[in-house]
Amino acid sequence: xxxxxxxxxxxxxxVSGTAGGGLILGFNLYSCSTMPDNPIFSNLxxxxxxxxNGDGTATIKAKNPDIGQGVKTSxxxxxxxxxxLPWEKVTVEQAELDGRLGSQFAGGSTGVKTxxxxxxxxxxxxxxxxxxxxxxxxxxxxEDCKTEDGFVISGRNKLHYGHLAEEAAQLELSEAPPLKxxxxxxxxxxxKSDVDIKKIVTGQPLYGLDQEVxxxxxxxxxxxxxxxxxxxSFDDVEARKLSGVIDIFKIDAMDNPVNRVDGVAVIxxxxxxxxxxxxxxxxxxxxxxxxxxSLKQLKGDFKKGLAAKxxxxxxxxxxxxxxxxxxxxxxxxxxxxxxxxxxxxxxNFIADVRENEVFLVGPTQTPxxxxxxxxxITGIPRENIQVKFTRxxxxxxxxxxxxxxxxxxxxxxxxxxxxxxxxSRENDFLGDLYRPAGCYHFKAAMNxxxxxxxxVNICTTSRYLYRGGSPAxxxxxxPDQQPAGMIPNFRVSYSPLLTNIPVGxxxxxxxxxxxxxxxxxxxxxxxxxxxxxIDFQLxxxxxxxxxxxxxxxxxxxxxxxxxxxxxxxVKAKSGWGQVNREGISRGFAAQMVFGTYVACIVDVRNIxxxxxxxxxxxxxxxxxxxxxxxxxxxxxxxxTDAISAAFYESLELxxxxxxxxxxxxxxxxxxxxxPEVDVSFIANGEAPQGLGEPSYPILFPALTNAVYKxxxxxxxxxxxxxxGLV
Amino acid sequence: xxxxxxxxxxxQRQVDVDADxxxxxxxxxSLDMVGTKFGCGIxxxxxxxxxxxxxxxxSCSIPVSAVGEAKITTIEGLSEKGDHPLQEAWREHDVPQCxxxxxxQIMNAAAFLSKNxxxxxxxxxxxxxxxxxxxxxxxxxxxxxxxxxxxM
Ligand code: FES
Ligand code: FES
Numbered sequence: 001x002x003x004x005x006x007x008x009x010x011x012x013x014x015v016s017g018t019a020g021g022g023l024i025l026g027f028n029l030y031s032c033s034t035m036p037d038n039p040i041f042s043n044l045x046x047x048x049x050x051x052x053n054g055d056g057t058a059t060i061k062a063k064n065p066d067i068g069q070g071v072k073t074s075x076x077x078x079x080x081x082x083x084x085l086p087w088e089k090v091t092v093e094q095a096e097l098d099g100r101l102g103s104q105f106a107g108g109s110t111g112v113k114t115x116x117x118x119x120x121x122x123x124x125x126x127x128x129x130x131x132x133x134x135x136x137x138x139x140x141x142x143e144d145c146k147t148e149d150g151f152v153i154s155g156r157n158k159l160h161y162g163h164l165a166e167e168a169a170q171l172e173l174s175e176a177p178p179l180k181x182x183x184x185x186x187x188x189x190x191x192k193s194d195v196d197i198k199k200i201v202t203g204q205p206l207y208g209l210d211q212e213v214x215x216x217x218x219x220x221x222x223x224x225x226x227x228x229x230x231x232x233s234f235d236d237v238e239a240r241k242l243s244g245v246i247d248i249f250k251i252d253a254m255d256n257p258v259n260r261v262d263g264v265a266v267i268x269x270x271x272x273x274x275x276x277x278x279x280x281x282x283x284x285x286x287x288x289x290x291x292x293x294s295l296k297q298l299k300g301d302f303k304k305g306l307a308a309k310x311x312x313x314x315x316x317x318x319x320x321x322x323x324x325x326x327x328x329x330x331x332x333x334x335x336x337x338x339x340x341x342x343x344x345x346x347x348n349f350i351a352d353v354r355e356n357e358v359f360l361v362g363p364t365q366t367p368x369x370x371x372x373x374x375x376x377i378t379g380i381p382r383e384n385i386q387v388k389f390t391r392x393x394x395x396x397x398x399x400x401x402x403x404x405x406x407x408x409x410x411x412x413x414x415x416x417x418x419x420x421x422x423x424s425r426e427n428d429f430l431g432d433l434y435r436p437a438g439c440y441h442f443k444a445a446m447n448x449x450x451x452x453x454x455x456v457n458i459c460t461t462s463r464y465l466y467r468g469g470s471p472a473x474x475x476x477x478x479p480d481q482q483p484a485g486m487i488p489n490f491r492v493s494y495s496p497l498l499t500n501i502p503v504g505x506x507x508x509x510x511x512x513x514x515x516x517x518x519x520x521x522x523x524x525x526x527x528x529x530x531x532x533x534i535d536f537q538l539x540x541x542x543x544x545x546x547x548x549x550x551x552x553x554x555x556x557x558x559x560x561x562x563x564x565x566x567x568x569x570v571k572a573k574s575g576w577g578q579v580n581r582e583g584i585s586r587g588f589a590a591q592m593v594f595g596t597y598v599a600c601i602v603d604v605r606n607i608x609x610x611x612x613x614x615x616x617x618x619x620x621x622x623x624x625x626x627x628x629x630x631x632x633x634x635x636x637x638x639x640t641d642a643i644s645a646a647f648y649e650s651l652e653l654x655x656x657x658x659x660x661x662x663x664x665x666x667x668x669x670x671x672x673x674x675p676e677v678d679v680s681f682i683a684n685g686e687a688p689q690g691l692g693e694p695s696y697p698i699l700f701p702a703l704t705n706a707v708y709k710x711x712x713x714x715x716x717x718x719x720x721x722x723x724g725l726v
Numbered sequence: 727x728x729x730x731x732x733x734x735x736x737x738q739r740q741v742d743v744d745a746d747x748x749x750x751x752x753x754x755x756s757l758d759m760v761g762t763k764f765g766c767g768i769x770x771x772x773x774x775x776x777x778x779x780x781x782x783x784x785s786c787s788i789p790v791s792a793v794g795e796a797k798i799t800t801i802e803g804l805s806e807k808g809d810h811p812l813q814e815a816w817r818e819h820d821v822p823q824c825x826x827x828x829x830x831q832i833m834n835a836a837a838f839l840s841k842n843x844x845x846x847x848x849x850x851x852x853x854x855x856x857x858x859x860x861x862x863x864x865x866x867x868x869x870x871x872x873x874x875x876x877x878m
Contacts, residue, residue, distance in 0.1 A: 197817050204761065207826060394826060424767060664768060
């Protein structure tokens, strides 16, 4: 067990009434129905994750931020499973930033995968001390005790956890407690609805925007229309005339644009006044050097980027020699646009900077970084900074950055009052960290149905370069991405492009673009080979079971047997090649994404030149599934989100200004464009992987490959809207 | 600022706000009823949907001064115990992902079902097309509205 999960001393958080543990010492034998709920205490902390109540129920801490990926439900399920407590007896509570809980973070579909073992251990260690407490009391061996449904049982002795918690809290926790045989799982693998469902459907406060603190004022910001412009001056005379306006001042950029850029803060007694006052401010901005004024200009830059000799990331065999001797060379260029996160809950954060302490609450995927940033801004030590995080109205990678929290801290620090900062939707489009735009040039040499050489040259607006990290190709180009290792001559090159457009991580960063491009091009090769696209990919993958080295996220290897298995299942499920439905054209794509294997078949109709997605079949192998109902939702959501992006989404620029600053101009997919998504899983006992992202990238190529079948048009540049196809 | 008397979930409420303050912010910031959500502020997304005399409206785009005698119902007042057939169906189908849009989705669907208790699939699609779900829970929204209609 990692150090972070070790607990120090256990303490009562709340004790109500008289401590009742002693009252039951005399009773060792009860039947379920006559057992009194005697111990009158609640939230007795046994370890940092689990607090036991006197009535035998437990409060379980949800360690990570929930952005809609369901970890507030699935991670506590793992704890409850090993604690061996029925789910009905569990209350889940959102943890705050707490060093004892390990890394608290939402990103990269890592929540379940990186916490599974630790949380099993943490749950089992509590079960283990409860068993030992019972054994001590009954003077029997711990080995002769078992647990069932929140009771410890030995022979005719039976007590629920509430009777044993106080004694258990005195015992040392074991670092290697016995774990359940997965065959005995009662919670993992069974569908549990979201722990917040009742609150969500009745409108109870849950999100950052719903929070308030005593004495707070409201704030919003004015942002420049050309990204990363600097504020030169502003006139706030009219704005200050509005009653309820408290203050207006400049927000200073920090050293790194992902931490904060220039803006004007408007502080008011209520949010509506702040929004109105913002519109009355006249600000002058100076555009940054070398800014992108139009997508046409960007296209030119990509061309130059591709022409420049990029860094070679992988070079197997000799592609150039193969191209020279081959009589069958195919080339194609794919392109993806900047797209917005447009997470449903606009950015917001509450900061209360006091003399030597800070209180923060809000929606962030990285509460630890928010803490560090607040410390840098205020000079107040990190241990004096409390960070609470809320349920989050969508993340998709946008809230990995804490620029908005940084603004709230800056404002509160300045006005010496608690402040609730809220961005308008327009702020959100002007302050997003967009999915990087990119360009992918492919060249392949074929001999019959065999691919002899494969060369891909990539140029993107690198997010690592933007934020000053390295390497520039990180999350932009993946040297081991399939079909690397399956073709003898294989080269991947990369050139980064730095622009003023803010870029960041969006649902499967980089992979969402490369998967579209690679799998689209492979479909072109299948056609050249005169083969069925599925047969062609299976031939390329080969019959042998191999662990393919994969140096990026999801590695260190992926397995070709598992990849073939998802392909074969989705093929069977969809009746590919067997069932031909009138008017339906089909496209296919498959790949390992972040450790999860996904294969997808999209059925489309061509209705007078417009594409309608009829149905999507997708099979995923993410190892053990923790919460099936949540898992299915993630896959459906990812697929449908990708249809939205593929159909409509692109950040359009005019004179450097985004043309869309709200949903009237930036179209999102709605009900009538949303097809049925048929999700299947390969049930196996493999280690669990993430699911919040993998279904997203695979949809793009499966869709555009279907569009080709339906229209004869290869969509090598997204979105479909650009081509009049939707 | 001016005093407005409005009826929210059957109760008379008094607020002192600017005449142009949208109902959304009156509900959220003056009355502390935060179930109604802010998504776009320009009547595009439907996150702020409430009922005005039983009709689904976008509270971000209705100033408090325009409400008058009309009765406002919010997600908090849709049912006493949170057991409106739509709320039950949402639980049964585990519709939400992030959940942020869902109060608006439910309020929109509730107004629709009250007028069309036996909808066809196409009716449901048309009626729910108005609201964006960024997490794209559309399959389950549709299924849940169907279930609710059957149970009403
Ligand atoms: S917030 Fe009112 S429709 Fe979007
Ligand atoms: S559930 Fe997240 S926006 Fe609908």
